[in-house]
Amino acid sequence: MSQSRGRRCFSGVVDSSAAPVHAVPFVSVRPSRAPVVATSTGFERLFVAEYARVTAIAARVLADQAAAEDVAQEVFLDLHRRFGNDPGAQAPAWLHAAAVHRALNAIRSRRRRGAREERFATGVSQSDDPQAAVEVAETRRAIRAALARVPARDATVLALRYSGLSYAETATALGIGVNGVGTRLRRAEARLRKEVGDASL
Amino acid sequence: MHLSDGTLRRSLDEPVAIDARSRGHLESCDRCRRRLAGITADATSAGAMFASNRPDVDIDAARLRLGAAEASAVALTAPGRNIRHAPAPRRPLGTWGGRAMAGIACAAGASVLLVVSGGAQDFLSLFQPSKFAAVPVTATDVRSLAGLTGYGTVTGGSTPLRITPEANAAAAAALAGIPAPEISAPAGVDGAPRYAVVNGTDVSFTFLERLARAAAARSGGQLPALPAGLDGSTLTVSINPAMVISYGLDVSSLYNGGGTLPSSGAAVVVVASRTPTVSSTGVTVGTLENYLLSVPGIPTGVAAEIRAIRDPEQTVPIPIPIDVASASTVSINGASGLLIGDSTGIGSVVLWQHNGVVYVVAGTVNAADALGIARSVR
Numbered sequence: 355m356s357q358s359r360g361r362r363c364f365s366g367v368v369d370s371s372a373a374p375v376h377a378v379p380f381v382s383v384r385p386s387r388a389p390v391v392a393t394s395t396g397f398e399r400l401f402v403a404e405y406a407r408v409t410a411i412a413a414r415v416l417a418d419q420a421a422a423e424d425v426a427q428e429v430f431l432d433l434h435r436r437f438g439n440d441p442g443a444q445a446p447a448w449l450h451a452a453a454v455h456r457a458l459n460a461i462r463s464r465r466r467r468g469a470r471e472e473r474f475a476t477g478v479s480q481s482d483d484p485q486a487a488v489e490v491a492e493t494r495r496a497i498r499a500a501l502a503r504v505p506a507r508d509a510t511v512l513a514l515r516y517s518g519l520s521y522a523e524t525a526t527a528l529g530i531g532v533n534g535v536g537t538r539l540r541r542a543e544a545r546l547r548k549e550v551g552d553a554s555l
Numbered sequence: 556m557h558l559s560d561g562t563l564r565r566s567l568d569e570p571v572a573i574d575a576r577s578r579g580h581l582e583s584c585d586r587c588r589r590r591l592a593g594i595t596a597d598a599t600s601a602g603a604m605f606a607s608n609r610p611d612v613d614i615d616a617a618r619l620r621l622g623a624a625e626a627s628a629v630a631l632t633a634p635g636r637n638i639r640h641a642p643a644p645r646r647p648l649g650t651w652g653g654r655a656m657a658g659i660a661c662a663a664g665a666s667v668l669l670v671v672s673g674g675a676q677d678f679l680s681l682f683q684p685s686k687f688a689a690v691p692v693t694a695t696d697v698r699s700l701a702g703l704t705g706y707g708t709v710t711g712g713s714t715p716l717r718i719t720p721e722a723n724a725a726a727a728a729a730l731a732g733i734p735a736p737e738i739s740a741p742a743g744v745d746g747a748p749r750y751a752v753v754n755g756t757d758v759s760f761t762f763l764e765r766l767a768r769a770a771a772a773r774s775g776g777q778l779p780a781l782p783a784g785l786d787g788s789t790l791t792v793s794i795n796p797a798m799v800i801s802y803g804l805d806v807s808s809l810y811n812g813g814g815t816l817p818s819s820g821a822a823v824v825v826v827a828s829r830t831p832t833v834s835s836t837g838v839t840v841g842t843l844e845n846y847l848l849s850v851p852g853i854p855t856g857v858a859a860e861i862r863a864i865r866d867p868e869q870t871v872p873i874p875i876p877i878d879v880a881s882a883s884t885v886s887i888n889g890a891s892g893l894l895i896g897d898s899t900g901i902g903s904v905v906l907w908q909h910n911g912v913v914y915v916v917a918g919t920v921n922a923a924d925a926l927g928i929a930r931s932v933r
Contacts (some may be wrong), residue, residue: 355767399821401617401618401621402614402742403742403821403920403921404921405612405614405617406610406612406614407921409612410610413610414605419610419611419612421608422610423612423617425619426617427620427621427626428841430621431621438666440872446921480757490593490596493604496604497604497605500604503702512601512605515568516601516602519881520569520881520896520922521565521568521569521881522880522881522896523896532881533561534561535561535565536559536560536561536563536564536565537561537564538561539561539564540561540563540564540594540597541558541560541600542601543564543594543597543598543600543601544597546597546600546601546604547596547600547601550600550604
């Protein structure tokens, strides 16, 4: 995720000189497992409404739930720091774009360091079926490797679309017209299949 | 002209967004069908890859973690590194109010569209739609459709619409003549539900040859030969009283000029009404439908979409402005419904019919939440 993305979506102003950090309202949430009652700020409502989807987007890229939830936490924190308790109507699209960019950065930087599988491989080791665990791990490795190799534009549209966003939502997150989503998605799927190869699927 | 890759790809995921002309081309074009087969294979492969990564999140645990993380961040943030909060350019709530009301208006729109879709074959027959179908339209189409009023006169009936607050669900349901629906309160909205009733009214369209000829001339075309008895024919859509349940806003105050839209937070409106009925004088509804679909001015694509439904007695076409919204067919407790979302993913509308009652859920919620609310209605 980049600040320029945030500025584009929100027309916000990043100023390093002043202004308080907004205390996130969840600090005061009681430590119980009971459903949290009525939310009171736009940020809280946004978190409840979008956390699962933001996590899903990151999971499409990272193929690991814990890592995806880390990314989701980071982008929500970033959003709150930038825009406070009332982030506005474009916030979901900002979160979707931020999640996919941050997740892609994670796998690409890890790839550059040559240690990309070290952390993510732990996510499937508890399966009861060793063979199934190996296959799942291999599929996840193939996804991450392919997404790290294809152009970021292709990886982005794949992650957004396959996390369940509609074409209109994907278009908004990408900042393109809805008619362009199908074209971009078709191109990305073709590249992905070429990268992974049918044998891996 | 052959279909683009993007159109072919979208046809797999959102077929209702593909216009009838494109669908017709695809059915008859071997080349496009071969391309679609290749696109489908790539999409299937990608889908299989991503299918195994669906997280199951614990939202409460996530909230606690976020709170703790933010507390640490506040403690560690040094002066001079803070970010000035520049309020986001928020969509004016009035605009959303318009969109929400537009969603509600889909129900009314459904009724209005009965003018060109009704299936009653005899005078004073009743139309009982049970399904909704998306008809993709563009902004240009909408302007053209608005021109249809030039072919006759539209009257709002003798009773203006009123929205009257009611104390509870039972009172509102009784006035609407429907069983009181039970609904799970939507998450993320403030306050208790408010109840109101919208009175019923009639909307009539009378086809007038002299106006139609003038309108056709303005469109640069000629009026097709009129079927016998068409001039002066009137269709009347009788809209029944509706029960309105609102969360996060007060619909009756808003409509009556008091009250304000919420400055933040989700707002959800549920409308339930007995299915509207249609009666006709002069010619049958089917005759008028066929004629209106052939007159100059109505976009050929829209006419083809409405004809393509081929189920005018059961299905109400709902215009979907595909530039700003998307639609998909959904199942609501066994009934076929329509899910409509705007381009930001913030607003959603679900409409369906069950046991002679038309339901509409509209609000500033995402599609999953809107569907959850709809499916909770009993």
